[in-house]
Amino acid sequence: MLMMGGNQSRGAPVLDEEVSFDHFQILRAIGKGSFGKVCIVQKRDSMKMYAMKYMNKQKCIERDEVRNVLRELQVMQRLEHPFLVNLWFSFQDEEDLFMVVDLLLGGDLRFHLQQNVRFKEQTIQLYICELALALDYLQRSHIIHRDIKPDNILLDEHGHVHITDFNVATVLKDSETASSMAGTKPYMAPEVFRSFVDGGVGYSYAVDWWALGVTAYELLHGSRPFEIRSSTAAAEALHIIHRQHLRFSSVCSRATLDLIRSLLSRDPSSRPSRLSDVQASPYLTDVDWDAVLQKSVPPGFVPHKGRLNCDPTFELEEMILESRPLHKKKKRLAKSRDKRSTPLPMHMQSSLDSLTEDFIAFNREKMKQRLVSDSPDVQLMTAANKHHDGQNNNNNNIILTTGSSSELH
Structure with missing residues (x-):
């Protein structure tokens, strides 16, 4: 593995101080988006491996993405689930915003389709x-x-799926609906296009279940069910969805096709849009849902462990073409702090100041540590140990075994 950072050093877990770029060893670049990049990192104290997404602040502002980035952070900080890519840390420096998440080395489903x-x-x-x-x-x-x-479904090393990229996610309150056209057009539900074209009544959670249907169809057939591209106008996409006949492979069971067909129902009120709806499908009647949640059902496809399941050119670009490579950040920032930098235009400086102020740092390690220390069982053990020490004059250490994330919630 190509090492992009300095020497590894291991110390005490970073719990009482803010996590920063210096707490991670940069290992290799594995992906990039329009204004963000992703690399594999190792936390110096715990030696745990993560994926780190970093986004240049000025590019976020220039491309009007600040609101989406802050919303993504806000959403991810409140979530934790076995089939999501979970956020562990968020922090910033003068140049970039950082999000450190679960490392999943199995690649995304788009990569495997390709x-x-x-x-x-x-x-x-x-x-x-x-x-x-x-x-x-x-x-x-x-x-x-x-x-x-x-593209937004990653596989872990065993082949289980994890949803990533909450960049356009939205939070609904009570019975309200969303109305903006957000997402990727070939996977957008008809009610999203309808809301944009004629105002409509908005849309709700059923749009994600439509996208699940499109994704399942594509995995089954190797192509999408509707001939919609990113350049397709909303009105035309709506016309295609309502006029184009769905064609299914004859090699799959009728129950499978019926489930996918139901997920691709044009009417959101008749589309499965909650777990109980999907569980009622004849296709899934024999599923042990508790076993699925515990990841005890082995996937039929296991990603190749002997290679990196992503495009290797990301690393070459970072090492050769990138004008401000991540592994040289520490020296670069030290130099810029010593020098008088050229002042930024007033509007850019103002936007940078606002972004710096609005950004919320996050440390899930610290949060979990507090959950454990605040647990009544832990407090009882601590009290009992102190009592025991007082009677016997012994300095016995309490060994706390913390469970998995699902056990803490």
Whole structure:
């Protein structure tokens, strides 16, 4: 593995101080978006591996993405689920905003589709179940993801799915609906286009279940059910959805096709849009949902462990083409602090100041540590130990075994 950072050093867990860039060892670049990049990092104290997404502040402002970035942070800080890519830390420096999340080395489903992987029906069944559990959790948290697609579904090393990228997610209160056209057009539900074209009544959580149907269809057939592209106008996309006949493969069971067909119902009121609706499908009657949630059902497709399941050119670009490479950040910032930098235009400086002030730092490690220390069982053990020490004059240490994240909630 190509090392992009300095020497590794291990110390005490960073709990009482703010987490910063210096607490991570940069290992390699694995992806990039329009204004953000992703690399593999290792936390120096715990030696745990994570994925770190970093976004240049000025580019966020220039591309009017600040609101989306802050909203994504706000959403991710309140979520934790076995089938999501969970946020662990967020912090900032003069140049960038950082989000440190679960590291999933199995690649995204788009990558595997491009590698001509043919997913078996049983594998797709498990994906639908795992994603349905994640969407149900989001719905109970009043969140619409709005961009469910193969690109935003990552596999862990065992082949389980995890939803990522909450950049266009939105939070609904009570019975309100959303109205803006957000997401990726080939995966948008008809009511999203309708809301944009004629005002409509807005849309709700059912749009994510439509996108699940499109994704399942694509995994099954290797192509999407509707010929809609990013350049397709909203009115035309709506026309295509309502006029184009769905064609299904004859190699799959009738129950599978019926489930996907129901997820692709044009009428959101008749579309499965909650976990109980999907569980009622004849296709899934034999599913042990508790076992699925515990990840005890083995996936039919396991990503290749001997290679990086992403485009290797990301790393070359970071090392060769990037004018401000991440692994040279510490020296670069030290130099810029020593020098008098050229003042930024007033509007840019004002926007940067606002972004710096509005950004919320986050440390899930610290949050979990507090949950454990505030637990009545832990307090009782501590009190008992103190009492025991007082009687016997011993300095016995209490060993606390913390459970998994699901056990803490």
